[in-house]
Amino acid sequence: MAGILNIQLKSLLGDKETNLKKVEHYIKFNKEKKLDLVIVPEFFTTSIAYKDTPEDENGGEVIKTMQRLAKEYNTNIVAGSIVRKIGDNLYNSTFAINRMGEIIEIYDKIHLFNYMGGTEGQRITAGTEMKIAHFDFAKVGLTICYDMRYPVFINEMMKKGVQIIAMPTAWLVPNEVYNDENTRKYAQEMFVSMCRTRAYDNALFLIVSNQTKQISDAFCGIGNSMIITPTSQVIANAEDRECAIYADIDVQEAKYMKQLFPVDKIN
Secondary structure (H helix, E strand, C coil): CEEEEEEEECCCCCCHHHHHHHHHHHHHHCCCCCCCEEECCECCCCCCCCCCCCECCCCHHHHHHHHHHHHHCCCEEEEEEEEEEECCEEEEEEEEECCCCCEEEEEECCCCCCCCCCCHHHHECCCCCCCEEECCCCEEEECCHHHHHCHHHHHHHHHCCCCEEEEECCCEEEHHHHCCHHHHHHHHHHHHHHHHHHHHHHCCEEEEECEEEECCCCEEEECCCEEECCCCCEEEECCCCCEEEEEEECCHHHHHHHHHCCHHHCC
16 A cells, blocks of 8 residues: 555645645654655645745755655655746756655646636647656656646556556645635536546546635635545545545556556557
């Protein structure tokens, strides 16, 4: 069995120090559990106020801190996403860190949110390469937020043998949507349905780590960070809370489900 710790945050705008302390608090609080993988959200140290304080190519002090935590608590980490600067370009990047504190993969978000008023592509340069982290307990596909809307992308990773999809997100809605109970419920149900569908269609575990509650003057995170099985069962859901959720999973279940339903053979 593998222990998964999934952290949901209400990241404070631009306050890297406080946000990192929150992450360390949740890992430390769960240190007695079996920690094989920790996941934190997209923009976990800055929220959406990232433009003026990007990290360097190697992730700066933020990733150094996450490397220390991985080594100190003997866990693999998918370090949400941070924005890093390479030359004149900004990238929305996830760092996969092993138990020794080593960076084993860096994924630059490929599918940027440029729809329904989204302008991510005006600031961020799109990545070009799929990345899979070969941790000591599983192969983990690295995705970020809007990648969820590209099922073929996730399907390709499944066919490369991943058992788990790690999906840090900052899935946001305008305040007026969040503050109306009906529209908030609709947005949350849509989000949960998409996550469950991606897990089921690909017979793999999906771990989505999101922002929650009001994170800026204009936007709220819809929460619902989840740990989802290959049969689409939601075995842990953070709902609207700022918290960490935990579950033990049998990674071999992904292989077993593909034997029953060979989704990896479908074109």
